[in-house]
Amino acid sequence: MTLPARDSYDLVVVGAGPAGMGAVAECAGQGISLLWVDEQPSPGGQIHRGLAAPLSALAGAYQRGLALLSAARAAQAEYLPGATVWQIEPGASLGVSVGGASRLVAARRVILATGALERPMPIPGWTLPGVMTVGGAQTLLKAQGLVPSGRVVLVGTGPLLWLFAAQMLAVGARPALILDTTPAGNARRALRHLPGFLASPYLARGLGLLRRVRRAVPVRRGEHPAIRPRPAGGLLIAWESGEAEADLILLHQGVVPHVHPAQAAGCALAWSEAQACFVPVTDAWGESSIPGIAIAGDGAGIAGAEAAEYGGRIAALQALAALGRIDAATRDARAAPLLAARARWLAGRAFLDALFLPKPAQRQAAPEAIACRCEEVSGAALRQAVRQGATGPNQLKAFLRCGMGPCQGRQCALTVVETIAAERGLSPAAIGPLRARNPIKPVTLAEIAAMPVSEADIAAVLGRR
Amino acid sequence: MHGSCALLAIARAAVPWKHPGMTARTCFDAAVIGGGVVGLAIARGLARAGLATAILDEGDVARRASRANFALVWVQSKGLGMPAYGAWTARSAALWPRLAEALQQESGLALALRQNGGYTLCLSEEELEARRAAMMRLHNQPGWQPIPWEVQDHAAIARVMPMLGRDVVGGIYCPLDGDVNSLRLFRALHVAATRHGATYLPERQVERIEPLPAGGFRLHSRQGVLEAARIVLAAGLGNARLAPMVGLQAPVRPQRGQVMVTERTAPFLPHPMVTIRQTDEGSVMIGDSKEEAPPDDRTSPGILAVMAQRAQRMFPLLGRLQVIRSWSGLRVMSPDGFPIYDESAEAPGAFLATCHSGVTLAAAHAELLAPMIAAGRLAPELAPFSARRFDVPAAA
């Protein structure tokens, strides 16, 4: 693991998932100085975890990723795995931490391809050992070949939940139960988006998968599950009309953009009603409200791996044009098929969004559930603070420290905003996001101390009191 | 003055606020503009004195120093150029235990007040000498009420804080200094004020203050109007714009201060220092810089780096702790750095309170200033704090 070799680059791409790989691949042969960083030890992003050594049972799903990776490798970027961007300044300088040391690099252009997070699922008992996310379990499977065993219960909604159940089956494992928490009215609401879905490539893939899983795994429905430990060991999950014992419970209710990096850079966010989350404001090229900073892939709004790759490529073309490497006509010509391909995937998305969107009560913390895992704040405490005058997530920080722990609000910000909104009878858009600032990932004080300083910086501190 | 209620316009909240204590009331005995620690401390006092009190505040994202401060209850360096400020500060520090206890009773929240003495650490002989000279100047002022302080050398400080770095040559110690959990103070003031009957009205940025001919005031905001017999301008930096509307002035400017905070650790810093303190929750706060004319309230890597370098020299083990957050706050600075307390001659019933060290002074505001405003008059001891001190006649 090494630090960036230079102080400045034409382009820095943050993230090595499909969007990042797409962006880097598009820059091949353009002769720009290109830094490519990702905090994971190997490329691929969340979808292609373990891309370096895929398991044979899942190898089919890696074909596209492997091809994309070799295209990206051809761009001869300076690729740094295990490198965390912990600071982004609007003038486009980035603090990059590798193995406990940091370097500040300047970038003429930045593409943030930092992807998505699983939406918090703040049900009672979600902090118990033995409860983890479906995405987490999937990472263990892909990267380490670890398969959940014993009585495994999958709880929640969303394509990833069903996909993971199918992947378990593919490696010879079987969930004991799927508790489907999809709200009852969703299917009806999704219907009007059906035409786009039918025309999209999602259809064939999705139906076969659902059929396979339903044939092999018992599925129950319940919208408000709660988990508690059993005195004898293991867990118990209960819902409106039943309960089940479990050794491992995997939760999932969709994914949302990971907006911290964009927010720290000062990029504007907007509330997406369809996806019930904050999304950076971007144009068709992925350009954010901050000049020089583009956002591509799920980090700019959830659209899936294929759309992410196209988004990365499109943002890279714009960057190349801005850097003067290609002219506008070339950019447009190369972008046209990419934009069209992305549009086909996006068309299918609205249906999936509507079909799997958890309802507001499922996105808020129940009074007896923990809302902020780091600071151990309950839904009840949160509601009480709102009644005492905390109008939004930032005031609430002052009241309860929600969002002030090491995860920096990644696990609670949306829950907090939605719970405040409900308590106040307003929309989350009116409440606004939790503010995220540098450092966007914890770094040691020593690393911060090693950043370059100017005379003015010294004067601002020493001229004190 | 209560008769001004007859003049009521119908106030309609554009943004509904679901709040059990919330009424459609639009006429109050007193309205406090600003819901930071200064406004809340005063509002709690007014409400406790039996006045029907409203607190008008901005929304979730506001230039609110109360959420960004360093949480010191600090005496040792205050008052160079205005002995009255030194005395006022020392009095507030002495009143703090009473306030902490009262707020705990009223809100159920423990404020973690600790007044066991604080240090200013110095990293060179020159720094130490400069600090010592400044303390001497402070004390040699005519009219100064002495406070205890002493210079301590490295060995003396290392005895109480064994993790002290070798680069620390010594420091100034003052036994009156302390700190508090300032976020809990903020919340406790909220709870206490509303428990005494005050009405908190967020998202009510006051745009215009209209003194009424028959006495009293009408406060205009985009959400509607509200009337009050008495008003208190405690809007921090917002006071600069509001004060002239009632014949007052508040020439305050923003000064940016940056702060970092680490992960929680087991306790190891038993005393607060002016730039480093460990909170009762275990995290270590490192601050703070001073920048004039800040473009925004972002943090800047270079300044954080300088702060981090100094902190590491003071306590080398800090270097290994993870910094979890950084932020900057905008201090509310008057031209001489001292508070402004005023009442309007032109529009009787309008008061103004603005200061930098709102945490330190919270006890004075709650226990001394609020009763004065409730009684309708600032005591003569506050005369030196009037903004009229800035009306220097042009040199002849």
Added chain:
Amino acid sequence: MFRRLPEAESRPVIPFTFEGRPAEGRAGDSVAAAVLALGELACRETAISRTPRGPYCLMGVCFDCLMEIDGVPNRQACMVPLAPGMRVARQRGPRQPWP
């Protein structure tokens, strides 16, 4: 709770210690994965209420996998690649200020 697929089982063995006891992981493991593979679901006690927690997201965002690794407290076990000879222990409550 987890079993390793045969083809992953055959990856090179990485010896380490968990809570002072000898243990084995495989090449490509994060510390969190290696500990979960041992059947240990709880990796720490929280700093506030001292209740047990386990790795939750496995992608570096939740900070519920904090462990003491080679004497350094509060490390994100899901982000640290397992290395031979590592000393891995639960993080119990708030860390000490010194390593």
